[in-house]
Amino acid sequence: MGLQVKSEVTQGIAKITLIGEVDTSTAGMFKDEVDKVALQSPKEIVFFMKDLNFMSSAGLRVIVFAKQKLGAEVPIYIVNPQEGIVDTLQKTGLHHSVFIVDAYPVKG
Amino acid sequence: MESKTFPATVESLTHIREYLTELSAAAGLDKKQIYNLCLAVDEVVTNIFLYGYGESGQKGVVDVYAEMDENQIKITVEDDSPPYDPTQQKLPDEEDLKKPLEDRPIGGLGLFLTISNVDEFKYEYVNRRNRNIFIVKRSS
Numbered sequence: 357m358g359l360q361v362k363s364e365v366t367q368g369i370a371k372i373t374l375i376g377e378v379d380t381s382t383a384g385m386f387k388d389e390v391d392k393v394a395l396q397s398p399k400e401i402v403f404f405m406k407d408l409n410f411m412s413s414a415g416l417r418v419i420v421f422a423k424q425k426l427g428a429e430v431p432i433y434i435v436n437p438q439e440g441i442v443d444t445l446q447k448t449g450l451h452h453s454v455f456i457v458d459a460y461p462v463k464g
Numbered sequence: 465m466e467s468k469t470f471p472a473t474v475e476s477l478t479h480i481r482e483y484l485t486e487l488s489a490a491a492g493l494d495k496k497q498i499y500n501l502c503l504a505v506d507e508v509v510t511n512i513f514l515y516g517y518g519e520s521g522q523k524g525v526v527d528v529y530a531e532m533d534e535n536q537i538k539i540t541v542e543d544d545s546p547p548y549d550p551t552q553q554k555l556p557d558e559e560d561l562k563k564p565l566e567d568r569p570i571g572g573l574g575l576f577l578t579i580s581n582v583d584e585f586k587y588e589y590v591n592r593r594n595r596n597i598f599i600v601k602r603s604s
Contacts, residue, residue, distance in 0.1 A: 357478050377481075380510045381474035410481065410499070412506045413574035423565035432565075440499035447580055448573050449561035 357409070358382060363389045370398035371460075375407040378415035386418045394425050401426060402460050405437040416448060423453060435460045467529045472517045472543065477506055480528060484539065487530045491537045493600060500581035501600050505539060507574035508550060508596045516545030516594070536583070539598040548594060549587045550575050 359382035360375040370393035378386055393401065401422060405411075423432060432454040437445070445451045455462070468483055470476040481502045488498045509526055517524050522545055529540040555576045560568070579585050584599040 377478060379474070379477045379506060380514065381477055410502065410506075412503060412510065413571070413577055414510070416573055417570050420565050420568055420570050424570075428564065428566040439496065440503070443496070443500075444503065444577065447577065448556075449563070450565065452562065453565040 359385055361385050361389045363393050365393050365396045365398055368396075368399040370394075370396070370401040371404065372402070373404040373407075377410040378408065378418070379410065379412045380414045383412075383414035383418055386415060387421060390418060390422045390425065394422075398426065398430065400431050400433065402433040402435060404435045404460070405441060406435065408441060409438065411441050411444060413448075416444070416450060419450060419454065431455060433457055433460055433462070465529055465531050467527055469525050469527050472513050472524045472526055472545075474510070474513055476513075476526070477509065480509060480526075481506060483528060487532075487539075488537055488600070491532045492602060493537060497600055501537075501539065501598060504578040504581040504585070504598050505541065507578045508598075509541060511548075511550065511574065512541070512543045512545055512594070512596075516543060516548055520546050534602070536599050536601050541596045541598075542593045544593055547589045549589070550578070550596065551585070551587045555579065 357377050359377055363372045372389050434454050434456050436458055437456060442456060470480055484502050484505060485498055488501055512526060524544050527542045531538045553575055556572055582598045583601045586597040588595040
């Protein structure tokens with residue numbers, strides 16, 4: 357199925373949209389996009405995952421990498437991830453360090 | 465028993481997931497069980513491709529076998545790379561999983577996901593082949 361990734365940085369907010377599947381064969385594309393937006397030193401990073409159907413530990417590694425690359429003070433938002441991905445984030449404890457939200461900007 | 469053979473390259477990962485999805489849907493597993501099984505197998509097969517065959521420089525295949533009965537679906541993955549028992553590896557403990565991301569190692573979660581996503585995971589070395597076995601109970 358593969359992966360499509362697109363990104364933009366607007367007013368200091370990095371947005372990366374992931375469509376398809378992140379596994380070891382595609383995680384490099386995800387990491388490249390994190391590297392690209394990191395050049396602009398964003399103050400927040402947002403991963404839109406509504407249409408991401410699968411994410412293995414290769415994708416988790418990119419999220420950990422993003423946190424370490426951008427710094428602890430830069431929040432990571434994960435928007436509308438599918439049930440299996442939420443389950444993975446919870447099992448591995450990553451949900452303690454990211455904000456899992458239904459929409460971005462966060463309402464309320 | 466059904467089986468299918470895949471070349472040992474990361475491009476096979478998506479095809480293995482498609483095969484597992486087809487089999488486990490036919491076996492009546494629900495969406496969450498199917499996802500978890502695909503993830504469990506993906507992590508182990510990735511290690512076989514990258515470290516088993518990859519580090520030994522061997523080219524090869526993985527054979528995926530499926531057996532089903534009224535209680536469970538059993539997926540067996542066999543390969544010819546050097547013997548490697550994933551069940552002997554240290555897993556992250558509760559403390560590790562509570563650490564903030566900035567203090568974590570980048571890797572180490574794959575096998576943890578395998579073991580936590582199936583009802584049973586076993587390893588055998590038989591006839592000079594690695595055999596990784598994943599069992600999902602229908603009722604779980």
